Amino acid sequence: MDVAAILQAIEVAAKNSPDRGRVADYIPELASIDPDRFGMSIVMADGRQHSVGDARLPFSIQSVSKVFALALALGRLGDRLWQRVGREPSGLAFNSILQLEHDRGIPRNPFINAGAIVVTDAVLAGYAPREYLGELLRFVRTAAGDDDIHINQDVARSETETGHRNFALAHYMRAFGNLTNPPEMTLGAYFHQCAIEMTCEQLARSGRFLAGMPGMAGLVSPSRVRRINALMLTCGHYDGSGDFAYRVGLPGKSGVGGGILVIAPGRASIAVWSPGLNSQGNSKLGTEAVERLAKSTGWSVFG
Numbered sequence: 001m002d003v004a005a006i007l008q009a010i011e012v013a014a015k016n017s018p019d020r021g022r023v024a025d026y027i028p029e030l031a032s033i034d035p036d037r038f039g040m041s042i043v044m045a046d047g048r049q050h051s052v053g054d055a056r057l058p059f060s061i062q063s064v065s066k067v068f069a070l071a072l073a074l075g076r077l078g079d080r081l082w083q084r085v086g087r088e089p090s091g092l093a094f095n096s097i098l099q100l101e102h103d104r105g106i107p108r109n110p111f112i113n114a115g116a117i118v119v120t121d122a123v124l125a126g127y128a129p130r131e132y133l134g135e136l137l138r139f140v141r142t143a144a145g146d147d148d149i150h151i152n153q154d155v156a157r158s159e160t161e162t163g164h165r166n167f168a169l170a171h172y173m174r175a176f177g178n179l180t181n182p183p184e185m186t187l188g189a190y191f192h193q194c195a196i197e198m199t200c201e202q203l204a205r206s207g208r209f210l211a212g213m214p215g216m217a218g219l220v221s222p223s224r225v226r227r228i229n230a231l232m233l234t235c236g237h238y239d240g241s242g243d244f245a246y247r248v249g250l251p252g253k254s255g256v257g258g259g260i261l262v263i264a265p266g267r268a269s270i271a272v273w274s275p276g277l278n279s280q281g282n283s284k285l286g287t288e289a290v291e292r293l294a295k296s297t298g299w300s301v302f303g
């Protein structure tokens with residue numbers, strides 16, 4: 001299979017697309033990103049890496065960071081984490097507050113904002129935000145095999161100044177007793193975690209542990225990797241998760257920065273970036289690109 005040629009065809013299709021979606025502007029610092037950017041990178045099980053377009057430009061990984069935070073949280077708390085957050089798709093927008101009332105402050109899953117805030121709160125317990133962020137960065141850098149991965153402080157500040165919905169979610173959960181740290185502290189850590197920047201090449205390499213690639217089993221155990229992948233498949237694209245599973249057939253996690261990390265277990269780790277989003281807050285061209293990739297390669301967790 002000529003993965004390099006497949007990637008080139010995907011890049012041409014992306015370049016010619018008449019509709020690139022809309023760049024997220026609710027975080028002011030992200031609003032000025034060039035919507036014409038497109039990058040994609042694939043690390044194969046044999047270690048070869050193929051890239052096209054802007055695959056070496058750093059972008060804000062935003063909610064893709066929730067995968068790494070979850071891996072840390074499960075490592076530290078194990079199954080106790082599930083007392084505070086569920087494992088069901090939400091069917092609602094990523095920042096919805098609706099279900100929290102109904103479910104008495106227990107978010108549906110660790111990938112919607114409320115759930116990710118609880119995950120960060122749980123890992124934070126007993127640690128200073130700086131220690132948590134240091135541990136998270138160490139984890140991501142080890143996974144990627146690259147120390148040149150950093151937090152964009154301007155993006156973190158921008159979201160801290162404007163993240164009223166996230167503050168509302170955190171305070172609401174605190175009222176139900178499902179937040180142990182002061183909301184400002186947990187959110188400070190959460191906003192900085194979302195402001196990690198990576199290139200597609202780095203992000204694809206950081207997903208190797210989820211694809212079960214050789215040498216990565218020490219980072220997260222195989223049984224936990226399977227569970228994280230299951231959550232990515234069912235909850236990784238908010239209320240677009242079912243559609244992504246249907247169209248792509250692979251676990252993936254998107255972020256409002258326009259990045260998506262996609263895992264073809266045993267075969268490849270894939271990262272794509274295009275800042276324009278569809279109506280569900282997932283990268284429009286990124287989703288189309290991985291759909292093309294899955295079609296051309298036949299990669300699917302469903303055989």
Ligand code: GLU
Nearest residue numbers: 062063094113194255256
């Ligand atoms: N930092 C973003 C927020 O909390 C993450 C959302 C996303 O990437 O989907 O709103």
